[in-house]
Amino acid sequence: MNLRDPAESFTPTVRRLLAGEFDEHAGYATYRSNGTTDFLLTHTLGGRGRYGVREASREVLADEGLTTLVRPGTLHDYGVEPELRHWHFLFVHFHPKPDWLPLLDWPEVAPGIHQLRSGDQAFERITESLQACVRFQGSVLPQGDLLSLNALEAALLWCDTQNPSAAQIDDRLLRAIELVDRDLRAELDVAVLARAANLSVSRFAHLFREQLGVTPQRFVERRRLDAACRLLELTTRPIATIATEVGFTNPLYFSTRFRHHTGLPPTTYRHR
Template structure:
């Protein structure tokens, strides 16, 4: 539901219980003015064109903007077109550290994500829009979770937070999508468009562990989740997590968790057992 702002009769103020997400593709003349702002946070991620946000602030392609509650909202199309995804939302308390972005004007915060992160932010916000219109009873929560994913990707680009090189983010995402595949340093370096030596050095410098140690941890964490949530045989879980030798998997799993896979499942595993 939308309400007219009594202080600004021509402005429409969203009334948001948890989340209101959408996509606008506006031409010349599009403008919004809310002197008192809104009670929620407003996230805008520009896909194409340029938006003008007042105070000399602009949002071009790939720019992600966050407006704090109670901040004057004076934005619109800067030139011929402004195509953007948006979300009015009330954050959970544990999201607040994710909203500490660099300020470009009072109450207006911005990030300029790298290409890969911008693509992931676009994908997550698009899912937030899609799930909001879902007929599923879980649609609102799915939309809210997609927004959290967008904010987490934004956090990877926040200079106030620990940042990762965009090329390393591509490699890390590749690892998570291909646990059963070849995750050698050569493959990951190729995914990042870096030489093997440069990739290995940059990865250890920014992530804190060598690439192969990171891959093993990811595989072991995935195996632990499968042991907790499924009743599948240990050998099948080892294969799904990218271990071709079940005995080697059991040895590394014990070193990682302090328990054999069977002990781990017995002590911390699924209630299905």
């Protein structure tokens, strides 16, 4: 590809972040020869985008399921890919907080351009978070900017679950983990979690232990007991009530497992 020599596109002024959603067709293009001083993230919902690469006879494509990150000072030569002639995407220009920098260490596909491909579950969560980022940015609430920033951070954290250089969890297991976190009082045996992950019980149990280092049953129990610890620390609710709220139907069994987990019975743990 030969880089075009178009007129320079408008460069936005970004204080914290600038987010939006575009659904564009043939002819949409942006060109900034020096890029911007902020990071640019795009998240393709449909169609296909393209990114030109300086001093290279190729393009970087942005298909559905891909999230693309362009670093500050990198050429902006992007637009609708001419074959599909359509690109629907969410975008955020942002200046990262210092503690976000490890979350931006994505695989580099061209100088200054990084991409991640997400599984279905993570893709859905990234999309939800970025849509919230866009929505809060337009809020009349005085906290709108900070809410938008928090939503972007959530999106980056979900992206990190898909980063091959980070500790990855299979997308199917994420569905089961979300089911656990949604309601600890629910029936959460291995068969239920395997169905949520769309796996056989044996395959689910093997994959879960391989990736998380613990059986599904022990994982659920730990989540329940950790939640019980927080409730004992922060509330005055009766121990039997807390046991029920975290999914134990038998208070005596709860006390036994709690002591095994923390080394203390619930009453002593609360007093300490």
